[in-house]
Amino acid sequence: MTADLSAAVSAAQAGDEDAFRLLYRSLQPGLLRYLTALVGADAEDVASETWLQISRDLPGFTGGEFRAWTVTIARNRAMDHLRRLRRRPSLSVPVQALVDLASDADTAERASETIGTETALALIATLPPREAEAVLLRAVIGLDAGSAGRVLGRRAGAVRTAAHRGLRRLAVLLEAQRPAESSVGVEGVPPPRTGNGSTVRAPRAEPADG
């Protein structure tokens, strides 16, 4: 996959539109999901800005992990966006996700125990920001711990630890959602932030410049 990607990168740098299309299709879903965790409903706008910059800066890409390069751009755009909104880069927590999860789980019990992508992402977004970012970069974008650490400006070990904690927290969360056995022995894991998601999510009243 990575080999395919780098071939496509070279072709796109040479001006091949199909190669660029392939890059977009390969990377955009992960970027959008990651951005949704960072900026919520504005993710599509930020993703557009991200692709704008990718298009511009593509000739200057000199090798390395292309995925990490694009996701770094996306993250910078997201941080700029949040700064514009004068908001702290807190992850959005749609309360609706938990409600969805409950119904999801109900159907899941009867059906083949699947949960939807939307719900899964919303659940990950309830994690503390560091853990959520680590899980998303590792599992959804597909970076290894080292690359994810470079994107986040942290050590690979710190990324591993954060992702590990995040997954444990998710496990507890999933367990609590299931009305199954008497297994609510949540040991030591602080509850995720659930409240005030709707208030944090400011509506885009005024258009951001840009």
Next chain:
Amino acid sequence: MNPFRRADQADTERLLDSAHDARLDQGRPTSTVPTAEPVAALLAAAAAPARPGELAGEEAALTAFRAARADPTPVVPRRPRRRRVTTGAVAWIGALAATATAGAAVAAVTRDRPDPVPPTPSRTSPEPHQGVPGSEEPGRSVAPGTLSPGAPSPVTATPPAIPPASQVHGLCRAWRAKKPDQREKALRTPAFQRLVTAAGGPAEVEAYCQRLVPEAKPTESAKGKTSESAKAKPSASAKVPPSPPRPGHSAAG
């Protein structure tokens, strides 16, 4: 029971890796991912293949790609920031240079003023012909130790300048820097005695200084400087032809 609660970090790493690998297997629906572990199922769902809505911006991205190919200008938003930084740096350097120069001037004045060393009397009396620089005997040597070639002090003084001109020069500037009501008193202090002596009396100081260091930069100063630097070189007075002071003189050298 959730087995994941006892998972160690290696398990997590495996799980995270497999989530993305499963996604790459585009044909496989997420339901076939083993759901024994709910976390694995959740990760698989989070990394599921693209949904149609997620690729809605494809044409827009391609338009941007084409535009960037057609007009490969550098990224615009970075420009003004860099320029602002540059302007700031230039301003800082300018301010620094101004401060440094002012400091040097102050240092020059303060160095001249409280000079306890008695001036070495220059044995050569100044020439009476001030206006014609360097026109006299080529071998004329003027006390090389007392005048540095780079000193910006033209010797245009007519009176017998006992102290070196540069020192009187500095004394004049220091004296002028004082408030008018303190000038007279200052001339009674030992620090300005040399100036008084050079001027020929306290009453003459003002006129003397005006002559020596006029407010406007005179042409005399430039002329004197050339001749001075020529003179200050111990043995090279003939090599440096003085610049003609007046355009009427033809410098056919």
